Amino acid sequence: NAGVTQTPKFQVLKTGQSMTLQCAQDMNHNSMYWYRQDPGMGLRLIYYSASEGTTDKGEVPNGYNVSRLNKREFSLRLESAAPSQTSVYFCASSEATGQGARTGELFFGEGSRLTVL
């Protein structure tokens, strides 16, 4: 049981380049999330998808776009990368969010380490 799988694990980009981070979960979860983690700032929510077909902004959505491709997959796209987007990105999933959530427990991927030069 793989859980939450993120690709790539490492990426180096030049300023202005674009890329997509891929995330897939095999737990039949309804909700999926993208976080970024920076030293001293904890985890900050970029975007989330409460259910297939919906996406919503989190705390720090600027410079990012997302696609909920199907129930399993949720991708994060950087259209024009900036050095401020150097970070570790985590994808997570849960059974549900909002009123449908039993506990709200999140299951995390291993992270994608992105450096923008």
Place this chain on the structure above:
Amino acid sequence: AQSVTQLGSHVSVSEGALVLLRCNYSSSVPPYLFWYVQYPNQGLQLLLKYTTGATLVKGINGFEAEFKKSETSFHLTKPSAHMSDAAEYFCAVRGSYNQGGKLIFGQGTELSVKP
């Protein structure tokens, strides 16, 4: 709105000593509370959670936490630290309906264990 405060961004203990990581929360409804651990270069994994019932919750690797409503706290403890406990620890509370029921994380506490 729900929020979480972790007291101390860095905690250092000696091997065999008590581990105490502090977490206080703010919640307008009965909270669901979580502790996650992140080992170096890995993702976050659940240590333990409190939803309802017994206020002393036991987790993996000998950790436990006690929900104290009167103190709005959910501190994480382990009687005897091991070198392998060195990691970053995150406390989280489930957000309110207006917050979409998503988990709200604290800033994290990095635990160092000295030989």
